[in-house]
Amino acid sequence: MMTWIHYLLIYWLVCDIIGVCVRAYNKKEDSEKTTFRQVLALIFVPPFLIPLLPFVGIVVLLEKLKEVRQCRKEEREKNRLKERLGLRPDEQYCCFSQMGGAGVIKCADCGYQEEIISFVHGLNSCKIGRQCPNCHAFLVEYNKSEKYHTFGEAEEDLVCSKCGTIVRKKEESIFKGNDAPLFCPQCHSARLHYHMSYIT
16 A cells, blocks of 8 residues: 655655756767766755756756757748748758858859958958948948957948949948848859858
């Protein structure tokens, strides 16, 4: 016949199993192996903390589910953007935030290619790649900073030399637009490939 002590022991065992599983899962996610010492440290939890283990496990699992849902949402939004750009889900689009230094950008559809600057820094100044939203001409924004390797605001308006469009105002942060997809100036395709020549 089972007494309250038996039920308490079963509850303690279930709590420890859940805790060990959660710890092992987290370590697996971090690509690390759970050591025997970590398992022992979790098994010999102070008695007054044992009832909290299932709740801790539930909170951790809910956080994991939240992260998974967020990742799936971002992936769906990215795939919708690719669909609007005419790209397949397995294709990637170019944007300045993912490209460094200076190099050559080439269109996979029409073969157009051009040498561009994505981001190059020097002593107290930066050259930041930009693209005109109207004609898709590639431009360079010059930015001077007070300290070495720091970023400030653009000192003057950036105007497209090809169509006259004001690409950005000097009051805006220089990082705005870095994640925007780039387009071919000739055929307006987003199927571009970037080959970096040098980085600073």
